[in-house]
């Protein structure tokens with residue numbers, strides 16, 4: 001088993017949902033955390049909580065993963081004790097809208113592609129060379145069940161997650177011969193701020209997504225991430241799909257009436 005104690009773990013999108021849950025679980029297990037996202041106040045609040053509860057060492061990074069030069073400059077200029085990142089959790093991501101493709105909002109598309117796909121690529125391209133050089137590292141990409149097929153209105157979001165799936169597969173191939181591990185995690189419905197963001201703040205509409213079923217919690221996903229990272233070094237969990245019991249695929253859920 002690999003222990004995460006004193007390992008340096010960078011989590012993108014740590015200010016909410018799955019990223020924040022990963023931060024809590026890795027902190028509880030003794031990791032040193034770099035928490036990245038755009039909302040600085042949220043990160044500070046989380047870091048305070050974790051420091052109080054677990055005595056964690058935390059570095060806060062205000063970062064927009066869509067900004068290539070900011071990604072490169074901030075990640076290459078990390079202070080010396082933080083530079084050798086062991087685990088990268090590429091979690092920052094979002095959906096915007098649920099419109100038919102031919103009626104879709106092009107700004108929404110660009111935001112999803114720039115964040116879910118290009119942002120993940122920028123961070124990965126900046127950090128993985130160091131992992132290869134040091135001969136240790138693990139990249140966790142938070143994909144989605146949406147990668148496995150489109151659902152009505154999901155078009156560009158699903159495509160962005162299909163790209164994450166393919167990129168994870170390609171990265172695994174390209175890292176063959178190195179000890180660096182790559183895992184893609186594909187959750188189904190997880191109750192976070194995801195749907196509020198998708199519907200541009202319409203909480204009522206967001207709540208309906210999880211109505212009359214028991215969704216995954218972000219802690220459920222964090223649990224799986226920690227499991228993958230703590231396998232023995234010769235084991236690579238390449239992909240995990242986890243869904244609520246009441247979800248069969250992206251299109252088929254059971255709602256108790």
Ligand code: NDP
Nearest residue numbers: 013015016017018037038039064065092093190192193194
């Ligand atoms: P949340 O909305 O709760 O969290 C999303 C996180 O991503 C926030 O911390 C947000 O931080 C961050 N983020 C968004 N854009 C950027 C950006 N440009 N730069 C840096 N950080 C950014 O949703 P989830 O926790 O659910 O989402 C996390 C991941 O899980 C996403 O990749 C999502 O696609 C995926 N996922 C979610 C599922 C679900 O049902 N909830 C299911 C399957 C996958 P900030 O706004 O502060 O920058």
Ligand code: 8X3
Nearest residue numbers: 144145146188189250
């Ligand atoms: C989020 C899950 O099914 O809402 O990636 O697209 S879904």
